[in-house]
Amino acid sequence: MFRVVSNRKVTPNAHEMVVEAPEVARTAQAGQFALLMVDEHSERIPYTLADWDEATGTVTFIVLEVGKSTGDFVHRQPGDEVAHVVGPLGMPLEVENFGTVACIGGCYGLGGIVPVGRTMKAAGNRVITYVEARMEGMHYYLDKYESFSDEVVQTTTDGSNGIKGHGVDILEARLKEGVRVDRVFTIGCPFMMMLTAQVTKPHEIKTFAALNPIMLDGTGMCGACRCTVGEETKFACVDGPFFDAHEVDWHELRDRRAAYIFTERDVCK
Amino acid sequence: MKITVNDQVLDANEGESVLEVALRHDIEIPHICYHPILPANGVCRMCLVEIDGINGLPASCSTPAADGMVVHTETETVRNRRRENLELILLEHPSSCLVCYKREACQTFRPEKEKTGVTTGCQNCPNKHDCEVQRLTLDLGITDLPVGSFYRNAEFDRDDPFIENDPNLCILCGRCEQICQYHHDTPVVVLTGRGPDARVGQAFDLPLNASGCTFCGACVDLCPTGSLSDRFARWYGVADGLVKTTCPFCDAGCALEVKSEGHRVFSATALDQTKPLCALGRFTIPPFLSSRDRLTHPRVMAGERLREVTWEEAFTAVADGLAPFKGDTFALVCDRSGTVEDRHALRVFTEEVMDSSHYIEIEDGEEPRVELPTGVKAVLLTGDFLEADALDALEMVVVLDCYPSPAAEKATAILPAAILLETKGHLVDENGVERPAKRAVRPAGQAKQDHEIITGLITAMGDEGTAGKLTGEIETRIQDSEAELITERAEAPAPALDVTKIRTRYRGHLIAARVPDAGAVQPVAAPVPSEVV
Numbered sequence: 001m002f003r004v005v006s007n008r009k010v011t012p013n014a015h016e017m018v019v020e021a022p023e024v025a026r027t028a029q030a031g032q033f034a035l036l037m038v039d040e041h042s043e044r045i046p047y048t049l050a051d052w053d054e055a056t057g058t059v060t061f062i063v064l065e066v067g068k069s070t071g072d073f074v075h076r077q078p079g080d081e082v083a084h085v086v087g088p089l090g091m092p093l094e095v096e097n098f099g100t101v102a103c104i105g106g107c108y109g110l111g112g113i114v115p116v117g118r119t120m121k122a123a124g125n126r127v128i129t130y131v132e133a134r135m136e137g138m139h140y141y142l143d144k145y146e147s148f149s150d151e152v153v154q155t156t157t158d159g160s161n162g163i164k165g166h167g168v169d170i171l172e173a174r175l176k177e178g179v180r181v182d183r184v185f186t187i188g189c190p191f192m193m194m195l196t197a198q199v200t201k202p203h204e205i206k207t208f209a210a211l212n213p214i215m216l217d218g219t220g221m222c223g224a225c226r227c228t229v230g231e232e233t234k235f236a237c238v239d240g241p242f243f244d245a246h247e248v249d250w251h252e253l254r255d256r257r258a259a260y261i262f263t264e265r266d267v268c269k
Numbered sequence: 270m271k272i273t274v275n276d277q278v279l280d281a282n283e284g285e286s287v288l289e290v291a292l293r294h295d296i297e298i299p300h301i302c303y304h305p306i307l308p309a310n311g312v313c314r315m316c317l318v319e320i321d322g323i324n325g326l327p328a329s330c331s332t333p334a335a336d337g338m339v340v341h342t343e344t345e346t347v348r349n350r351r352r353e354n355l356e357l358i359l360l361e362h363p364s365s366c367l368v369c370y371k372r373e374a375c376q377t378f379r380p381e382k383e384k385t386g387v388t389t390g391c392q393n394c395p396n397k398h399d400c401e402v403q404r405l406t407l408d409l410g411i412t413d414l415p416v417g418s419f420y421r422n423a424e425f426d427r428d429d430p431f432i433e434n435d436p437n438l439c440i441l442c443g444r445c446e447q448i449c450q451y452h453h454d455t456p457v458v459v460l461t462g463r464g465p466d467a468r469v470g471q472a473f474d475l476p477l478n479a480s481g482c483t484f485c486g487a488c489v490d491l492c493p494t495g496s497l498s499d500r501f502a503r504w505y506g507v508a509d510g511l512v513k514t515t516c517p518f519c520d521a522g523c524a525l526e527v528k529s530e531g532h533r534v535f536s537a538t539a540l541d542q543t544k545p546l547c548a549l550g551r552f553t554i555p556p557f558l559s560s561r562d563r564l565t566h567p568r569v570m571a572g573e574r575l576r577e578v579t580w581e582e583a584f585t586a587v588a589d590g591l592a593p594f595k596g597d598t599f600a601l602v603c604d605r606s607g608t609v610e611d612r613h614a615l616r617v618f619t620e621e622v623m624d625s626s627h628y629i630e631i632e633d634g635e636e637p638r639v640e641l642p643t644g645v646k647a648v649l650l651t652g653d654f655l656e657a658d659a660l661d662a663l664e665m666v667v668v669l670d671c672y673p674s675p676a677a678e679k680a681t682a683i684l685p686a687a688i689l690l691e692t693k694g695h696l697v698d699e700n701g702v703e704r705p706a707k708r709a710v711r712p713a714g715q716a717k718q719d720h721e722i723i724t725g726l727i728t729a730m731g732d733e734g735t736a737g738k739l740t741g742e743i744e745t746r747i748q749d750s751e752a753e754l755i756t757e758r759a760e761a762p763a764p765a766l767d768v769t770k771i772r773t774r775y776r777g778h779l780i781a782a783r784v785p786d787a788g789a790v791q792p793v794a795a796p797v798p799s800e801v802v
């Protein structure tokens with residue numbers, strides 16, 4: 001069993017969950033995720049590792065409540081336990097001094113982008129962090145971003161906090177002005193990641209996006225998470241989750257994520 | 270009486286408001302809190318107009334039309350104030366999707382609504398595909414707000430049966446309170462709190478089932494936002510099926526408007542909105558139809574176990590099994606929940622095919638456990654009607670039913686029945702009048718309607734003549750039907766005013782065992798506040 005250390009509501013629909021999982025914390029690397037089962041017979045649900053601490057043996061997830069499994073998880077209180085945390089899974093990101101790195105986070109990626117930015121900074125990169133949210137009260141972790149970023153750009157769709165708009169538009173405007181960016185990493189909903197890819201492609205900036213197809217076993221066996229990247233079939237759980245965003249078939253990702261929509265609705269009743 | 274609206278001379282009736290006259294003549298004046306069946310409330314200030322000789326901008330919904338009145342609905346002043354008023358509403362509403370400049374691209378990429386725990390914008394709002402606030406915002410061309418909107422961060426109430434209440438989406442139009450009062454005299458949902466704490470809820474924050482709510486769902490139906498929503502229907506999309514039919518749960522005969530998507534019924538609402546439905550009609554049909562426990566495939570006892578078989582195999586097995594029991598050793602037990610046609614087929618089967626006098630039809634309201642006449646050795650049951658010891662004494666049990674029961678465990682054969690909106694024919698209302706039952710979705714799995722199963726059985730017994738005649742009769746009856754829906758009810762059905770009168774069983778099964786919320790609508794005592802000793 002894995003103990004929940006803290007559960008903090010960071011936005012109206014997202015919780016920061018800190019869970020004791022020393023084995024995961026010991027070997028985690030930026031870009032990886034873990035599979036979590038709330039109860040012995042629950043679904044296995046993938047969550048991006050938003051942080052970890054080897055010393056305390058804890059890992060941090062940002063969980064957006066969207067259905068049954070995420071709902072069950074965010075209702076666990078400190079001291080409660082979850083049945084399994086399996087990880088770290090997926091390929092760690094390739095880390096180098098690329099020069100200037102833009103990290104774009106939205107949705108649960110507001111947490112997921114943290115280890116990416118931190119690792120890129122440690123490798124000597126200049127890090128610009130773009131964090132986008134719908135509205136005021138949906139940004140958090142500003143202190144964390146500041147600890148590794150040379151600049152933090154906060155945007156909201158309605159302009160209630162930071163700049164009005166989307167992170168990727170600010171990036172686009174700067175690229176047009178001739179600002180140099182060498183690598184882009186993005187974590188968020190498929191729509192935002194697709195837009196990011198569209199913006200960076202004409203500038204030929206290598207861009208990596210963390211794909212989030214439905215996953216079952218997380219071991220490359222079941223095929224649930226297959227995606228098409230540059231005409232090739234890839235398994236997001238073992239080959240990813242980060243892939244070259246310019247090569248991803250975003251419409252396929254969207255459709256595959258919606259494949260079980262009827263069952264997902266009915267279990268919420 | 271005549272009034273002039275934007276240079277058009279319109280006839281007006283005594284007692285009509287300016288808004289009503291305009292709407293009746295297809296002149297659109299934006300409005301939110303006004304609803305045709307409710308008295309004007311005048312709170313949203315969207316319906317402002319200019320009227321010659323009257324100072325300021327009166328609300329057209331609460332201004333009675335008067336002969337000779339000259340009204341302007343689209344002057345610069347009116348438009349500006351209308352816009353400002355909507356902007357004020359949007360400032361306390363999760364408006365990000367409304368003012369997002371990527372809206373079109375977003376909607377092209379992901380037109381479906383996104384299921385979520387807490388709604389933060391139209392994209393993940395239960396109202397996404399049908400919202401008056403959204404429509405008005407687009408119509409008035411509002412694409413930006415003077416400042417960012419304010420999220421109330423109020424507690425989302427998800428603990429009540431069937432109904433969810435997210436006060437963060439509420440625009441305080443008051444329609445819910447008004448319709449509840451209209452139907453039930455004393456409103457259960459009321460506007461509480463002031464200023465930033467204003468919200469819709471129950472007095473003392475009691476749960477709905479401790480506040481006298483009958484779960485008629487009228488407040489949900491009239492709420493123009495995603496604030497009050499139907500938990501089952503919330504995340505369905507645009508209906509691809511729409512059927513008007515009679516509620517199949519009791520004999521009150523209420524007419525329903527039924528929506529489905531991808532062969533699943535997701536909502537049923539009152540066709541006549543001036544009268545409430547009961548909790549069964551309004552909320553229970555979709556979950557009762559779609560529960561995972563439904564019997565969906567014909568099964569026949571093979572050795573020790575029930576084995577899935579084709580319908581042909583099932584018919585033959587049952588026909589052979591029942592053959593030795595012709596006469597009064599056979600009995601058929603059903604209730605009145607099926608259509609007239611289904612019950613006719615069951616009776617013909619018992620009396621004419623099985624030659625038995627034991628056609629036992631349980632009356633509504635009767636205890637659904639029957640004692641069998643002595644000498645009966647084989648039964649066909651259409652529901653959960655027999656106690657275990659009665660079952661033990663039988664040599665053959667055929668179950669034609671929708672859900673598992675003790676009988677299904679002892680059955681020689683299980684024939685899965687189509688139920689409720691999966692069936693068609695006629696239902697008889699409390700006054701003995703036949704009402705149309707329309708099929709809204711295909712049956713679960715391989716289930717078939719009772720009369721189809723019965724004719725299948727009769728055919729397998731070698732009596733094709735009777736089977737053909739029965740099918741022919743039923744088809745003609747449905748085809749030539751002149752039965753009509755109750756499009757205007759004189760009175761509310763009794764269970765819509767008193768939840769203790771709601772029917773609790775269907776085919777002998779406790780409805781609440783399949784749909785727990787249906788049991789939770791029964792009144793509970795108000796919890797004692799902890800600080801009171």
Ligand SMILES: Cc1cc2nc3c(=O)[nH]c(=O)nc-3n(C[C@H](O)[C@H](O)[C@H](O)COP(=O)(O)OP(=O)(O)OC[C@H]3O[C@@H](n4cnc5c(N)ncnc54)[C@H](O)[C@@H]3O)c2cc1C
Nearest residue numbers: 046047048063064067068069070108212213214215257264
């Ligand atoms: C590599 C990866 C990392 C992720 N990181 C996070 C994260 O850090 N925080 C977070 O909140 N969410 C994350 N997700 C998404 C998260 O897994 C889903 O939101 C979650 O599975 C929904 O489960 P549910 O039962 O609550 O909702 P459901 O009602 O079952 O589903 C809602 C939607 O979530 C998606 N989903 C459902 N089941 C799965 C599954 N087994 N695997 C993946 N997606 C699924 C589908 O698109 C579905 O339409 C990540 C997904 C992947 C693949």
Ligand code: SF4
Nearest residue numbers: 390391394400494495
């Ligand atoms: S209530 Fe209407 S305007 Fe408000 S978020 Fe929902 S769909 Fe959008």
Ligand code: SF4
Nearest residue numbers: 449482483485486488
């Ligand atoms: S469901 Fe009916 S009785 Fe209950 S609060 Fe709504 S309108 Fe009132």
Ligand code: SF4
Nearest residue numbers: 439440442443445492
């Ligand atoms: S809950 Fe709905 S109907 Fe009631 S006041 Fe709010 S927006 Fe209006």
Ligand code: FES
Nearest residue numbers: 216218220223237
């Ligand atoms: S989750 Fe099964 S192959 Fe990736």
Ligand code: FES
Nearest residue numbers: 302311313314330
């Ligand atoms: S519609 Fe007239 S004030 Fe609301």
